[in-house]
Amino acid sequence: MRLSEYLKTVIFSIGIVSVSHVLITLFGQTIPNYVSGFFREVGGAFMLVFVFAFAFAWFLRARPHNRPKKYAIVAFDVFGNQVELDGLRTEFRNHDVAWSFMKQYKKDHPLHNFAMVADTPNSEKKTIFRYI
Template identity: 55%
Template sequence: MNAFQRIFDWRTYIFTVLAVVSFSSFIAVLFGQTIPGVILAFFKIAGEYVILGTVLVFAFSWFLRAKPHNRPKSYRVVPIDVFGEQSVIEEIRTEFKTHDVAWSFMKQYKKTYPLHNFALVSDVKDSDKPTIFRYI
């Protein structure tokens, strides 16, 4: 075998080509699929936790800031004459349990008795005077 044949031995080239192809395939799979797959999976899960954490923080802060409303148990409609003094109209109902019903009756009373004004009042726990909720 001469020197030229020893340098250009085809088995050496085959092993070199196989090594280069397999290494490049390994690198292509590593950087093309494995690493991006792991990074994308991490950020997908991390994003879910960030969104869930944000929702929980918002819900917790809303829960701390929300105060239960102490609604009055009863409402009264107070008729007020043209001089600004409380008056009594015998034919009307003045005691109510709900705000909406009292407001509805007040609107009807205003149509029936146009020379009177009406105040929707209730006793609130922290106040000595009745609180006016609506006035027409």
């Protein structure tokens, strides 16, 4: 009887060790690895959604909605009164061309200030885009 009790004890001990090893592996490595992998992927997906949402919102705010079709250059004297200078081109279709002409006019007429203006649809007055 001693041998059979000894074998039962050994088999029972081996069974407990095996089950505890399986439980430790299951709850200590397998489940945490799957859960952390899942949350890592979900976190990456949330970050990607936030990046695209921010980029879309920035794109909507950053692009000009109503671009003027025509620009004009207005000259001012040293007292701030609007004046007409003969021989100057004042009507333009392109912002960059108007800005280039305005810089040249400032060099040619240092005692005058110049403003690039345009009519915007929502305003009664002309909007000044650049002033030098």
